[in-house]
Amino acid sequence: xxxxxxxxxxxxxxxxxxxxxxxxxxxxxxxxxxxxxxxxxxxxxxxxxxxxxxxxxxxxxxxxxxxxxxxxxxxxxxxxxxxxxxxxxxxxxxxxxxxxxxxxxxxxxxxxxxxxxxxxxxxxxxxxxxxxxxxxxxxxxxxxxxxxxxxxxxxxxxxxxxxxxxxxxxxxxxxxxxxxxxxxxxxxxxxxxxxxxxxxxxxxxxxxxxxxxxxxxxxxxxxxxxxxxxxxxxxxxxxxxxxxxxxxxxxxxxxxxxxxxxxxxxxxxxxxxxxxxxxxxxxxxxxxxxxxxxxxxxxxxxxxxxxxxxxxxxxxxxxxxxxxxxxxxxxxxxxxxxxxxxxxxxxxxxxxxxxxxxxxxxxxxxxxxxxxxxxxxxxxxxxxxxxxxxxxxxxxxxxxxxxxxxxxxxxxxxxxxxxxxxxxxxxxxxxxxxxxxxxxxxxxxxxxxxxxxxxxxxxxxxxxxxxxxxxxxxxxxxxxxxxxxxxxxxxxxxxxxxxxxxxxxxxxxx
Amino acid sequence: xxxxxxxxxxxxxxxxxxxxxxxxxxxxxxxxxxxxxxxxxxxxxxxxxxxxxxxxxxxxxxxxxxxxxxxxxxxxxxxxxxxxxxxxxxxxxxxxxxxxxxxxxxxxxxxxxxxxxx
Numbered sequence: 152x153x154x155x156x157x158x159x160x161x162x163x164x165x166x167x168x169x170x171x172x173x174x175x176x177x178x179x180x181x182x183x184x185x186x187x188x189x190x191x192x193x194x195x196x197x198x199x200x201x202x203x204x205x206x207x208x209x210x211x212x213x214x215x216x217x218x219x220x221x222x223x224x225x226x227x228x229x230x231x232x233x234x235x236x237x238x239x240x241x242x243x244x245x246x247x248x249x250x251x252x253x254x255x256x257x258x259x260x261x262x263x264x265x266x267x268x269x270x271x272x273x274x275x276x277x278x279x280x281x282x283x284x285x286x287x288x289x290x291x292x293x294x295x296x297x298x299x300x301x302x303x304x305x306x307x308x309x310x311x312x313x314x315x316x317x318x319x320x321x322x323x324x325x326x327x328x329x330x331x332x333x334x335x336x337x338x339x340x341x342x343x344x345x346x347x348x349x350x351x352x353x354x355x356x357x358x359x360x361x362x363x364x365x366x367x368x369x370x371x372x373x374x375x376x377x378x379x380x381x382x383x384x385x386x387x388x389x390x391x392x393x394x395x396x397x398x399x400x401x402x403x404x405x406x407x408x409x410x411x412x413x414x415x416x417x418x419x420x421x422x423x424x425x426x427x428x429x430x431x432x433x434x435x436x437x438x439x440x441x442x443x444x445x446x447x448x449x450x451x452x453x454x455x456x457x458x459x460x461x462x463x464x465x466x467x468x469x470x471x472x473x474x475x476x477x478x479x480x481x482x483x484x485x486x487x488x489x490x491x492x493x494x495x496x497x498x499x500x501x502x503x504x505x506x507x508x509x510x511x512x513x514x515x516x517x518x519x520x521x522x523x524x525x526x527x528x529x530x531x532x533x534x535x536x537x538x539x540x541x542x543x544x545x546x547x548x549x550x551x552x553x554x555x556x557x558x559x560x561x562x563x564x565x566x567x568x569x570x571x572x573x574x575x576x577x578x579x580x581x582x583x584x585x586x587x588x589x590x591x592x593x594x595x596x597x598x599x600x601x602x603x604x605x606x607x608x609x610x611x612x613x614x615x616x617x618x619x620x621x622x623x624x625x626x627x628x629x630x631x632x633x634x635x636x637x638x639x640x641x642x643x644x645x646x647x648x649x650x651x652x653x654x655x656x657x658x659x660x661x
Numbered sequence: 662x663x664x665x666x667x668x669x670x671x672x673x674x675x676x677x678x679x680x681x682x683x684x685x686x687x688x689x690x691x692x693x694x695x696x697x698x699x700x701x702x703x704x705x706x707x708x709x710x711x712x713x714x715x716x717x718x719x720x721x722x723x724x725x726x727x728x729x730x731x732x733x734x735x736x737x738x739x740x741x742x743x744x745x746x747x748x749x750x751x752x753x754x755x756x757x758x759x760x761x762x763x764x765x766x767x768x769x770x771x772x773x774x775x776x777x778x779x
Contacts, residue, residue: 307765325701336708
């Protein structure tokens with residue numbers, strides 16, 4: 152079982168190059184889409200199969216963990232990695248299915264598929280990386296692939312958005328590399344478990360704080376936290392819909408939120424300072440994201456700002472958990488609840504945000520507009536898309552019994568039990584604001600008299616509807632199946648973060 | 662010598678950051694990003710430096726322990742190689758985008774390439 156784990160990275164990367172090769176051979180050109188979907192499907196199957204398995208520490212090339220030197224490149228496969236791998240591969244599979252029909256308007260679709268596979272493989276690499284520099288390299292691969300994908304349509308808006316995204320993303324990456332450099336200079340190690348051990352021995356100091364600041368700054372830019380969010384409202388709407396779904400649903404999570412959680416909890420260890428930074432970032436993102444989203448009349452731009460707000464929820468939950476863990480008498484139950492809420496919201500947001508972005512792609516293709524004022528009455532003309540869009544909007548607004556309600560409720564309960572009453576009130580207010588915002592979205596998009604553009608629209612192609620229906624089922628099921636999810640998927644992930652700096656050096660983690 | 666060289670490296674980083682933030686020409690922004698990347702590479706190489714050290718290549722008749730005691734750290738050098746290649750890929754993409762931007766907008770002025778607002 153242990154030897155299959157690196158395949159989750161190698162398979163998409165290898166098939167990406169195979170797709171490029173196939174596209175230049177006339178008879179195979181039409182099969183590139185099928186090959187890409189099969190690769191991601193296999194990846195997803197491996198991720199699911201690993202859920203139950205107990206995987207020991209894997210060192211590539213067999214260069215084992217010598218406690219004095221730690222030569223090998225470690226591949227992590229603990230609970231948090233498995234949860235992220237399942238999320239990433241599931242959203243990638245659904246987006247690729249959607250793209251099968253959506254991308255017909257573009258030329259060189261094989262290029263899109265190759266870049267998409269590179270991005271998926273690299274995101275898997277980020278969550279599997281047990282080594283700081285490996286994390287950086289895969290972050291860069293995923294980022295470069297996403298810059299090219301945002302600019303895929305090559306229209307003026309898309310190029311401008313992609314250029315700004317590229318410049319800001321590169322600044323973020325430079326700071327991440329700076330942080331890794333300073334950490335290496337302080338500890339002499341790159342392996343995350345070894346760095347955690349050395350940092351615990353050295354204790355806090357100006358160099359460690361500089362490394363933490365540089366890393367959090369760079370990763371917060373990748374996660375689109377306020378005030379580093381400037382690239383997201385331009386990049387996500389301009390990208391083609393399946394890429395918006397991937398970017399908003401998993402890329403900012405895998406490269407931003409996951410990396411911050413992994414580094415703060417498992418490498419640096421939760422201290423009051425880091426917790427305070429996370430709390431401020433999370434709260435600011437929540438509030439400002441929601442306020443800016445409320446004034447938007449462009450559907451995809453509204454969804455992009457809403458992503459900032461929801462990612463703020465997750466970071467806030469992680470920050471409060473870090474704060475609870477760093478107290479003199481840490482309350483593991485309360486911290487565990489906050490972590491569970493944050494991780495559940497991460498999973499849910501991947502599901503309903505990608506659902507909403509894919510639905511907006513369907514609407515854009517059929518109706519021809521992204522402006523809320525020009526839509527209306529979609530329920531009568533595009534039944535499946537409208538139904539899925541409604542479920543997605545209800546989920547993100549936090550209406551029971553969908554998944555968004557439960558994850559937001561758990562976060563609010565965790566905040567209250569950690570005695571952060573002000574933060575709890577802010578989070579509740581943002582939840583109410585999100586509800587109002589999405590009621591407005593539903594009113595303009597789904598109800599009311601059909602605009603003249605909508606009256607001429609038909610239902611989206613079957614493949615796109617299939618992708619939407621799959622995500623809708625996930626939204627409904629995740630709300631109803633919390634206990635099995637906690638058992639198998641989220642519980643082990645939460646335990647990894649709860650064990651803080653001890654988690655990585657433990658042997659086999661379930 | 663010790664602290665001055667690091668101050669210099671961070672100054673180069675700040676110069677790159679200034680160019681990205683303050684310059685209006687797309688090409689100058691690209692050059693700024695490059696300077697930023699190279700400054701971080703410089704810090705990375707400096708971290709591995711040892712005063713009066715030897716290049717990490719085993720000489721004829723030298724033992725491993727001798728090499729480890731005298732050589733500069735080769736790991737940051739390997740990291741810098743990877744980082745330079747990543748910078749190369751990014752440069753190619755940035756320049757390609759700049760060319761396409763010029764075709765679409767007719768200018769390299771960032772203030773006029775602002776059709777997206779808010």
